[in-house]
Amino acid sequence: MDHDFCRAHCTARMTPTEFSPATRAQLDRADALCTEQGARLTQQRREILGLILDAKTPVGAYDLLEKIKTPDRRPAPPTVYRALDFLLEHGLIHRIERLSAFVPCTHLLHDAHAHNPDHCHNHDHETCLHTAQFLICKSCKSVTEIAESSVLTTLRSICREQKFAMQSASIEVIGLCATCAAKERPASNAPRKQATSSPS
Amino acid sequence: MDHDFCRAHCTARMTPTEFSPATRAQLDRADALCTEQGARLTQQRREILGLILDAKTPVGAYDLLEKIKTPDRRPAPPTVYRALDFLLEHGLIHRIERLSAFVPCTHLLHDAHAHNPDHCHNHDHETCLHTAQFLICKSCKSVTEIAESSVLTTLRSICREQKFAMQSASIEVIGLCATCAAKERPASNAPRKQATSSPS
């Protein structure tokens, strides 16, 4: 049948998700990083990473699983988890523990000089420490990665004192982002009127 | 029947788990804290808290569920989760996100002057911020709560800058405790950075 014939030709898959040029640029950078580490950013891993890059909020494993389904292809959870493990190991994404969800690491998001190793204050690849800090909005689930190196420095010195061999750390601050905080307090006990309740 | 008669008397349950005097003292303090907050540390919550206090490492919800089972009584998950929610809300335990498990808050563990509110540098009850920092040993799962208030202060100021309304934070450092680190490195005198490339 035509169908089989077609599949025999397009050996593995239909063109997967199409990403925007900006996303593709980020993916290409990720690819370069992997190559440099002697790892392969396969099509599948690339697709998962692209979806995480494009999402505005953290994405769960099963969300990803849904998104990569096609009429031809119904991947199972391990497919996604394997890709996520790879991306985590290579420092391309972070896991937000509080949400059981994933976000891209900022060093992929910010512009193209990305490859200069010493612009990464927070990603100390020397010591294999892939660590970051997040502000997580309880209401809209948005996540902001912050890079306050002093926090990490402090933690490191505490660990040294205790002879604790630090490998990584997660710092997650829960609360309300500026936008949501404004919404949730329409006319609270605050003495001042806070205007500017701008709708999103 | 005898059985019904007995139950009518011992209204709710058999003596649940028996705790050591030390644990009981901690539970009594927890009880006092609750009362002060207008909350009730019921028998059930007390039992769950006692089990968490007695455990040497973080305890999972389903571990607790197993432990509170008796021939008479086969509680379901919500029973445990409700107790845990209560204990979390009242600042008696912490959740370790990385392990999906629970540990007692140190202010219950350390001695009996407990009730002086201002010895709690780290539990800013004024602002309802119940936050702590943990060192988690990957190998033995032991967890140490540390109280470095400067970390929290730094985070708070970052949040202020970004107009982020901080409600709580989890800081979890992963690595190897002194004991396990010694075990895992039988004879590494190498000053060079050792390629620990694929441990986990």
Add this chain to the structure above:
DNA sequence: ACGTGTCATGTTATAATATCACGTTCGGAC
């Protein structure tokens, strides 16, 4: 005593997240 409200608990089912085990395929080294 009687309803009534509230907090705590019981019970059944199911959702959401994550891993195991085992077989197949793919890509590169030789």
Add this chain to the structure above:
DNA sequence: GTCCGAACGTGATATTATAACATGACACGT
């Protein structure tokens, strides 16, 4: 080509968490 290890497919299952609704226990006013 042959071989090997990494990557992937697949089915089953483990682990963690919550929804939805019913019951029990107790205080309070009447």
